[in-house]
Amino acid sequence: MKLNRPRGTRDFLPGENAKRWYAESALRRVAECWGYSEIKTPTFEHVELFTIKSGEGILGEIYNFRDKGDREVALRPELTAPVMRLYVEELQKAPKPLRFYYCENCFRYENPQKGRFREFWQFGVEAIGSARPEADAEVIALAVEMLGSLGITGDLHVGHLGIIRHLLRELGSEQQSRILRLVDKKDDKGLESYLNDINAGDSLSASLFHLVGLRGGTAIDEARSIVGDIEAIAQLDSILKLLDAYGVEYTVDFGIARGLDYYTGMVFEIYGENLGAQNQVCGGGSYRLAHLFGGEDIPSTGYAIGFDRVMEILDVSIPKRLTAAVIYFEDTRTEAIQVARKLRKHVPAYLDIMGRKFKDQLSFASASGAAYAVIVGKTELDEGKLTLKNMLTKEQEKLTLEQVIERITAASQQV
RNA sequence: GCCCGAGUAGGGUAGUGGUUAUCCUAAAGGACUGUGGAUCCUUUGACUCGGGUUCGAAUCCCGACUCGGGCCCCA
Numbered sequence: 001m002k003l004n005r006p007r008g009t010r011d012f013l014p015g016e017n018a019k020r021w022y023a024e025s026a027l028r029r030v031a032e033c034w035g036y037s038e039i040k041t042p043t044f045e046h047v048e049l050f051t052i053k054s055g056e057g058i059l060g061e062i063y064n065f066r067d068k069g070d071r072e073v074a075l076r077p078e079l080t081a082p083v084m085r086l087y088v089e090e091l092q093k094a095p096k097p098l099r100f101y102y103c104e105n106c107f108r109y110e111n112p113q114k115g116r117f118r119e120f121w122q123f124g125v126e127a128i129g130s131a132r133p134e135a136d137a138e139v140i141a142l143a144v145e146m147l148g149s150l151g152i153t154g155d156l157h158v159g160h161l162g163i164i165r166h167l168l169r170e171l172g173s174e175q176q177s178r179i180l181r182l183v184d185k186k187d188d189k190g191l192e193s194y195l196n197d198i199n200a201g202d203s204l205s206a207s208l209f210h211l212v213g214l215r216g217g218t219a220i221d222e223a224r225s226i227v228g229d230i231e232a233i234a235q236l237d238s239i240l241k242l243l244d245a246y247g248v249e250y251t252v253d254f255g256i257a258r259g260l261d262y263y264t265g266m267v268f269e270i271y272g273e274n275l276g277a278q279n280q281v282c283g284g285g286s287y288r289l290a291h292l293f294g295g296e297d298i299p300s301t302g303y304a305i306g307f308d309r310v311m312e313i314l315d316v317s318i319p320k321r322l323t324a325a326v327i328y329f330e331d332t333r334t335e336a337i338q339v340a341r342k343l344r345k346h347v348p349a350y351l352d353i354m355g356r357k358f359k360d361q362l363s364f365a366s367a368s369g370a371a372y373a374v375i376v377g378k379t380e381l382d383e384g385k386l387t388l389k390n391m392l393t394k395e396q397e398k399l400t401l402e403q404v405i406e407r408i409t410a411a412s413q414q415v
Numbered sequence: 416g417c418c419c420g421a422g423u424a425g426g427g428u429a430g431u432g433g434u435u436a437u438c439c440u441a442a443a444g445g446a447c448u449g450u451g452g453a454u455c456c457u458u459u460g461a462c463u464c465g466g467g468u469u470c471g472a473a474u475c476c477c478g479a480c481u482c483g484g485g486c487c488c489c490a
Contacts, residue, residue, distance in 0.1 A: 366451040
């Protein structure tokens with residue numbers, strides 16, 4: 001019986017993996033430059049960490065199981081909750097703000113399709129401790145710059161849940177989240193009938209539909225005309241001014257609700273192109289979670305980049321490192337090993353492990369894309385030298401080991 | 416959970432009811448003793464799985480699984 005990988009998982013071969021490594025490094029570099037530090041959390045957590053804020057309903061989308069100690073645990077479906085758990089557990093008294101980033105695999109039991117897998121990677125950022133517009137703007141600007149470092153210019157939409165929540169303040173929190181969910185889905189019909197069901201009133205319905213349809217340059221002023229001069233609008237206004245200072249282009253969009261209950265203020269999403277139905281490459285906002293995990297209430301802002309979706313639209317070719325094939329004979333094996341050991345301090349080098357004859361070693365070097373063959377033979381050794389062969393030009397000459405290293409390192413710096 | 420499409424050696428494919436399943440490529444070995452990509456030869460390797468129809472199924476039917484795309488969902 002032939003085994004294959006579980007549904008919704010992927011193998012990454014060297015070519016693809018190199019690309020992912022490149023992209024991750026680029027994102028990591030930007031995050032570090034902005035003063036964010038990497039953290040890691042466990043691959044699995046107690047299942048309550050994920051059900052506490054979202055209810056038992058999410059269990060259908062989670063990989064959860066009972067361990068041998070009869071603990072109910074789950075593979076993490078996302079990283080915001082684990083990071084906040086880490087914060088509550090270890091860092092509540094640390095100087096604020098805390099700036100963290102992570103790049104980890106997450107697991108969701110969902111039907112795979114384009115840009116959606118059961119094991120997927122999120123590159124995320126959380127800024128903990130500030131509710132100020134400066135924090136929100138910084139986080140958005142960082143998201144844009146991260147994607148920009150990969151040559152991706154997405155379509156950034158920014159909204160603020162404080163405004164819609166203000167409009168709905170008379171309603172219970174149950175009803176509020178139901179409405180936010182419908183707004184997030186852009187399900188106008190469902191929203192209309194739900195508003196009818198709860199007797200929301202014509203004026204509220206009209207205001208709501210007007211608000212969530214607002215986009216672009218005049219949206220803020222129009223929102224102000226609907227809900228008045230409230231704090232949330234002033235906050236969003238400040239965020240936008242800061243974004244202008246960051247040189248970030250955005251579209252104001254009051255239709256963004258995010259499917260999550262815990263977002264409280266600013267929310268944003270970035271959409272990519274050519275991604276089919278799953279076109280959101282980044283999403284986030286400001287939220288309050290710490291109190292749910294037994295900590296003191298603290299404001300945070302963060303986002304997650306859908307790393308796999310970024311990889312779908314990323315167009316780079318990774319240059320291969322120059323590699324040297326050390327070619328030897330039956331009677332020069334030990335010398336060849338010494339040569340390889342020295343070469344490896346400077347360039348990638350490998351030896352034959354298939355017991356191949358000279359000619360077939362060369363042939364493999366060629367097939368595997370080695371840039372150089374370093375031939376360790378009796379005739380060379382007698383002169384204290386090696387033969388360096390350039391596999392592309394087919395030129396070769398006898399050189400000392402030091403000269404060989406010099407040649408190859410010089411060449412690899414040109415790549 | 417639902418809908419549509421697709422599954423033939425490692426990769427790419429031909430085969431629409433009838434001998435031993437086609438071809439390309441790949442891999443391993445050889446022709447070739449210290450100079451690679453060519454050529455030739457040998458070898459390896461497949462009908463996704465399970466039922467059904469039939470004298471006979473890779474082929475037709477049903478189901479499952481996997482893949483691709485979409486819906487639902489997306490904390």
